[in-house]
Amino acid sequence: MPEDWRSHLDWTPLTEDAVDVWRLDLTVAEEDWEILSPDESERARRIVIEGKRSQKASSRAQLRRILALYVDSEPASLHFEYGEHGKPQLADHMDLSFNLSHSEKVGLVGVSRGVRIGIDVEHARIGRDFSGLALRFFSPAESTALERLPEAERPSAFYRTWTCKEAYLKALGTGLSFPSNAFTIEYAAGGPGRVTATDMPGDHPETWCFSDVDVSPDFAGAVCLEGPERSIRWWGPGGDRKGRGP
Secondary structure (H helix, E strand, C coil): CCCCCECHHHCCCCCCCEEEEEEEECCCCHHHHHHCCHHHHHHHHCCCCHHHHHHHHHHHHHHHHHHHHHHCCCHHHCCEEECCCCCEEECCCCCEEEEEEEECCEEEEEEEECCCEEEEEEECCCCCCHHHHHHHHCCHHHHHHHHCCCHHHHHHHHHHHHHHHHHHHHHHCCHHHCCCCCEEECCCCCCCCCEEEECCCCCCHHHEEEEECCCECCEEEEEEEECCCCEEEEECCCCCCCCCCC
């Protein structure tokens, strides 16, 4: 986990033996709306709740600013294409993989070259029916592992498992077509995290590696990367919204 998030002003071009993880502060500014495409702006404005509408706009605008660094372009000029299940790619830079996740006012972006990447962040709310949620969305092995933990340890274990599962699904790019209980991640009791079984045709558990993302005490985050394991560079929020920084 990162001890420090570095400023985007220190960013250098990404090599294939590393990946980048960016932490976002989703406080919307007027210039965020100005760099969105018409369809991005329309999707955001359809969100009824004002806070979620602003977070949507801010996350997409900051994603554009981040990706513009990698392809030496203006944020507003980027053109996205979408796969069968809605996962975006840059039309003219198919070797660049990226993924965005946000929860409340915190966002994460993962970027890699030549390998698939998925990322997830969740607000770790307490007082939920974690056992019931695990029965619905976890594999039987994951649900059983959670139940064996002391009750006080279940919330953190639940969110570690949940964010890893979401990151894996997002790396696959399957959307909801592949159910979350059709694979097992050994993570409920801690450890480095790994896929131990999956029903995804053609996929192999040893393909994937995971890392926690240290966001804040109230949030859980995870990044899933197609192997082999690579070093992670951690980039924090900040910078001039009108410039190239996120």
